[in-house]
Amino acid sequence: xxxxxxxxxxxxxxxxxxxxxxxxxxxxxxxxxxxxxxxxxxxxxxxxxxxxxxxxxxxxxxxxxxxxxxxxxxxxxxxxxxxxxxxxxxxxxxxxxxxxxxxxxxxxxxxxxxxxxxxxxxxxxxxxxxxxxxxxxxxxxxxxxxxxxxxxxxxxxxxxxxxxxxxxxxxxxxxxxxxxxxxxxxxxxxxxxxxxxxxxxxxxxxxxxxxxxxxxxxxxxxxxxxxxxxxxxxxxxxxxxxxxxxxxxxxxxxxxxxxxxxxxxxxxxxxxxxxxxxxxxxxxxxxxxxxxxxxxxxxxxxxxxxxxxxxxxxxxxxxx
Numbered sequence: 001x002x003x004x005x006x007x008x009x010x011x012x013x014x015x016x017x018x019x020x021x022x023x024x025x026x027x028x029x030x031x032x033x034x035x036x037x038x039x040x041x042x043x044x045x046x047x048x049x050x051x052x053x054x055x056x057x058x059x060x061x062x063x064x065x066x067x068x069x070x071x072x073x074x075x076x077x078x079x080x081x082x083x084x085x086x087x088x089x090x091x092x093x094x095x096x097x098x099x100x101x102x103x104x105x106x107x108x109x110x111x112x113x114x115x116x117x118x119x120x121x122x123x124x125x126x127x128x129x130x131x132x133x134x135x136x137x138x139x140x141x142x143x144x145x146x147x148x149x150x151x152x153x154x155x156x157x158x159x160x161x162x163x164x165x166x167x168x169x170x171x172x173x174x175x176x177x178x179x180x181x182x183x184x185x186x187x188x189x190x191x192x193x194x195x196x197x198x199x200x201x202x203x204x205x206x207x208x209x210x211x212x213x214x215x216x217x218x219x220x221x222x223x224x225x226x227x228x229x230x231x232x233x234x235x236x237x238x239x240x241x242x243x244x245x246x247x248x249x250x251x252x253x254x255x256x257x258x259x260x261x262x263x264x265x266x267x268x269x270x271x272x273x274x275x276x277x278x279x280x281x282x283x284x285x286x287x288x289x290x291x292x293x294x295x296x297x298x299x300x301x302x303x304x305x306x307x308x309x310x311x312x313x314x315x316x317x318x319x320x
Contacts, residue, residue, distance in 0.1 A: 004101070006136065009045075012077035014045070015077045017050065019050075020090055022053055023051060025189060027125070030103075034079065037140060070096060077101065081104070083104060084107065084110075102118070103116075107288070123155055131167065131171055139178075146175075153186070195227050199237065200240045210311050213247060214247065215249075216303075218255075218303060224254070248317075249310045251307065253268040264299075270292070270310065275291075277310060284306055
């Protein structure tokens with residue numbers, strides 16, 4: 001199945017690469033890493049990375065998305081990366097492409113491509129791409145390898161989560177052989193600015209604890225704006241509540257907009273230490289991985305109910 005990616009890339013002279021909305025490092029790194037490899041390997045091909053959302057605080061570290069016409073998309077091979085369902089693809093023109101290839105590591109939600117490579121046990125889409133290159137004994141440029149390494153590094157929280165396997169580390173070693181700067185990767189993705197440092201401490205000092213096992217924080221728009229942050233910068237800070245022995249789950253809910261009645265609506269990031277919670281996220285307009293999910297379009301009452309469900313689930317799962 002993996003060889004089909006090479007076959008399709010060789011077949012098409014125009015290739016468009018898509019990612020999900022509100023892209024994280026794995027989405028951006030897989031997109032620009034794959035684009036870099038194709039350009040290195042096939043200089044005559046036209047390769048475009050598409051997406052309207054720049055990636056929040058990650059934007060300075062990645063190239064701008066390309067701007068192309070619908071006609072170009074229609075004649076292209078569309079490769080959609082790191083996106084479980086069609087609605088989350090950032091730039092819906094992927095549907096117009098001549099052929100669609102999906103490569104993803106999320107739990108399967110729906111089939112929207114002609115060919116799909118879905119490996120939900122992999123730690124990152126960048127790990128899937130790396131394993132494909134590694135199995136084919138491909139030589140990568142340092143720039144391509146750097147992108148792919150950063151996607152794996154961030155989606156595994158520096159190789160510290162349950163989805164890390166021996167293959168994950170072998171993929172990282174393979175990428176390092178091409179000159180990856182590990183210090184630079186860590187500095188970009190795990191260092192913080194002073195304003196983000198203050199915001200992270202604000203979360204820690206205002207977090208709510210439920211049943212001594214679940215931590216959550218509701219962040220209003222005025223809360224993050226007083227720190228000079230955008231929605232995208234604020235919503236990425238769910239990790240601040242992790243790493244506490246007693247906490248089995250944690251969640252950050254960030255105000256994005258208001259409904260027609262003027263009530264705040266929140267998007268959320270959910271995390272669990274041991275117990276699957278992805279099915280809970282699906283009930284709240286979301287989804288993702290077994291232990292790391294997103295939800296969206298929630299009111300305060302939804303958040304209270306969701307947090308209670310998380311508590312019941314993780315307490316039960318921890319005792320089973």
